[in-house]
Amino acid sequence: MATIPSDAPVARSLASDRKSGFPWLLAVAFALTLVGSLRVAEVDPRLLVERDALANVGRFVAGAWPPRVSAEFLGLMARPVAETIQISVTGTLFAVLIGFPLGILATSTLMWRGVLHERRVQRRRWLLGLPVYAVARALLSVFRAIPEYVWAFMFVRAVGLGPFPGVLAIGIAYGGMLGKVYSEILESVDPRPLETLQAAGASRMAVVFYGLVPQALPTFVSYTLYRWECAIRASAILGFVGAGGLGQQIELSMRMFQFDEVLTLLATLFVLVALVDFISGRLRARLL
Amino acid sequence: MYRLREITKVFGRETSALDGVTLHVAPGEHVAVIGPSGAGKTTLFRLLNLALRPTSGSLRFEGADVATLSDAALRQARTRIGTIYQQQNLVGRLRVVHNVLAGHLGRWSTAAALASLVRPREVETASAALARVGIGEKLYARTDELSGGQQQRVAIARVLVQDPDVVLADEPVSSVDPSLAVTLITLLRDLSDESRKTLLVNLHSVDLALSFFPRIVGVRAGRVAFDLPPDRVTVDLLEALYAGDRDDEAQLERLRDGYDPFGRACRPLTGFRP
Numbered sequence: 052m053a054t055i056p057s058d059a060p061v062a063r064s065l066a067s068d069r070k071s072g073f074p075w076l077l078a079v080a081f082a083l084t085l086v087g088s089l090r091v092a093e094v095d096p097r098l099l100v101e102r103d104a105l106a107n108v109g110r111f112v113a114g115a116w117p118p119r120v121s122a123e124f125l126g127l128m129a130r131p132v133a134e135t136i137q138i139s140v141t142g143t144l145f146a147v148l149i150g151f152p153l154g155i156l157a158t159s160t161l162m163w164r165g166v167l168h169e170r171r172v173q174r175r176r177w178l179l180g181l182p183v184y185a186v187a188r189a190l191l192s193v194f195r196a197i198p199e200y201v202w203a204f205m206f207v208r209a210v211g212l213g214p215f216p217g218v219l220a221i222g223i224a225y226g227g228m229l230g231k232v233y234s235e236i237l238e239s240v241d242p243r244p245l246e247t248l249q250a251a252g253a254s255r256m257a258v259v260f261y262g263l264v265p266q267a268l269p270t271f272v273s274y275t276l277y278r279w280e281c282a283i284r285a286s287a288i289l290g291f292v293g294a295g296g297l298g299q300q301i302e303l304s305m306r307m308f309q310f311d312e313v314l315t316l317l318a319t320l321f322v323l324v325a326l327v328d329f330i331s332g333r334l335r336a337r338l339l
Numbered sequence: 340m341y342r343l344r345e346i347t348k349v350f351g352r353e354t355s356a357l358d359g360v361t362l363h364v365a366p367g368e369h370v371a372v373i374g375p376s377g378a379g380k381t382t383l384f385r386l387l388n389l390a391l392r393p394t395s396g397s398l399r400f401e402g403a404d405v406a407t408l409s410d411a412a413l414r415q416a417r418t419r420i421g422t423i424y425q426q427q428n429l430v431g432r433l434r435v436v437h438n439v440l441a442g443h444l445g446r447w448s449t450a451a452a453l454a455s456l457v458r459p460r461e462v463e464t465a466s467a468a469l470a471r472v473g474i475g476e477k478l479y480a481r482t483d484e485l486s487g488g489q490q491q492r493v494a495i496a497r498v499l500v501q502d503p504d505v506v507l508a509d510e511p512v513s514s515v516d517p518s519l520a521v522t523l524i525t526l527l528r529d530l531s532d533e534s535r536k537t538l539l540v541n542l543h544s545v546d547l548a549l550s551f552f553p554r555i556v557g558v559r560a561g562r563v564a565f566d567l568p569p570d571r572v573t574v575d576l577l578e579a580l581y582a583g584d585r586d587d588e589a590q591l592e593r594l595r596d597g598y599d600p601f602g603r604a605c606r607p608l609t610g611f612r613p
């Protein structure tokens with residue numbers, strides 16, 4: 052069989068697939084870190100089966116069964132359940148409002164890199180695009196580096212007890228995560244349709260909405276729904292610092308050693324999470 | 340229209356796709372670019388539509404050195420150049436109507452462009468263009484549900500809507516059957532004639548190029564191998580152009596044997612028939 056002599060691309064050096072030692076170095080570093088972490092974190096499975104630990108677990112389990120299902124207690128739960136749902140929905144909405152614009156500004160292929168900028172005047176590219184991009188990325192990092200729990204703690208101090216600090220905390224922490232993921236989704240879309248639009252003289256905004264958004268939308272929606280599922284769980288935790296919802300109730304019952312109430316509350320949380328899973332699954336299936 | 344002098348384009352640090360291309364194209368001219376795979380034809384077109392910046396050399400469009408254009412002037416120049424890409428480069432998830440109307444984006448304000456995504460504007464222009472390329476009924480279909488050849492025609496329809504001064508078509512008929520290929524090339528040619536557009540086409544089939552275009556530019560290894568009228572493109576030149584390229588050698592073989600995939604739409608090739 053004849054081979055095709057390759058002479059078209061004038062390569063300046065021989066084609067090669069050089070392997071560098073760098074990945075090995077990283078692997079060793081990773082292994083060392085892992086071993087170190089296990090020691091520092093005092094991981095010791097024996098502690099779990101010691102007599103004291105077992106007795107404590109036993110007490111918790113014995114106290115939790117049967118769960119409390121009195122009409123009075125269930126009636127009391129209606130409000131926190133509604134609150135939890137509201138916190139997660141409103142919080143996720145806030146997160147989208149924060150994450151989408153910041154995510155766009157944190158997309159390197161939109162701000163300063165790639166084929167959309169190949170022909171831009173160099174000065175503009177460095178003067179405007181890059182700094183805005185850097186600031187957006189830094190903001191997003193700060194937002195998500197601080198756990199929602201800590202945000203809630205701060206907002207409870209600032210605006211008082213109740214669901215509102217929970218909404219703010221989820222909005223900011225999840226806004227940071229959404230923005231980061233949005234920007235990564237935007238960077239990974241097929242750039243060729245964008246080049247085509249730009250080559251026909253489309254403005255930057257038109258390129259975004261005709262080329263980027265349609266390609267990215269399904270993944271956007273899917274990931275945002277996933278974040279909403281997480282927000283339900285998170286809003287339970289946030290209650291522990293006084294940011295409303297089921298968590299506040301769980302914390303109260305725990306402190307009173309009412310483990311039967313705790314069990315009912317956890318079961319309710321489970322049902323809520325399962326429900327949200329189901330709803331977002333259906334939405335995703337319809338949108339994709 | 341275009342004046343290229345000693346243009347080179349190097350991707351990354353390694354691959355030089357163009358290696359000193361000098362080319363002048365007058366307004367209203369029709370040019371076919373041919374050459375083996377990897378010769379740099381697509382790269383050349385991406386420079387001509389001002390998507391890429393040459394690594395060195397000078398590129399003048401309408402007398403202006405495009406390296407010195409401001410962002411606004413660059414966008415203005417781009418609206419006057421319509422490109423049909425080799426890979427269709429359409430947005431698959433958008434409906435056909437929006438992909439075709441994208442030809443208006445150089446003229447529309449951003450607000451108008453966004454509004455059109457909700458409620459398509461100037462739909463008549465899109466449906467007329469689609470009818471011209473023979474797929475009028477696909478106006479509201481989702482683009483990624485069309486066949487490859489239908490998508491190529493959507494890309495042509497977009498350029499019809501854009502109505503530019505220069506049409507750059509990178510293998511616009513590579514995935515349609517031979518008779519439709521002839522129809523579409525004829526359409527592009529007549530359309531350019533009508534409104535005095537400059538037309539540059541990359542073609543994979545040599546006979547199509549030789550039959551429809553008064554000027555043939557052969558590109559090989561990032562250089563212009565020849566730039567001649569079709570009757571002076573000899574068998575030897577073509578063999579040298581495609582040397583080592585198996586698919587295209589087979590094509591030349593067929594041409595030499597008198598096999599004629601485009602039927603009577605193509606005149607016999609001088610020098611190829613015994």
Ligand SMILES: Nc1ncnc2c1ncn2[C@@H]1O[C@H](COP(=O)(O)OP(=O)(O)OP(=O)(O)O)[C@@H](O)[C@H]1O
Binds near residue numbers: 059354377380381425
């Ligand atoms: N974005 C890129 N990055 C790196 N190398 C590239 C890039 N685009 C093209 N090349 C290289 O440049 C050379 C010319 O490519 P080009 O696409 O212009 O060829 P072509 O003549 O259009 O080929 P074909 O007939 O197969 O479409 C090839 O060797 C290709 O690998």
Ligand SMILES: [Mg+2]
Binds near residue numbers: 380382425
């Ligand atoms: Mg090509």
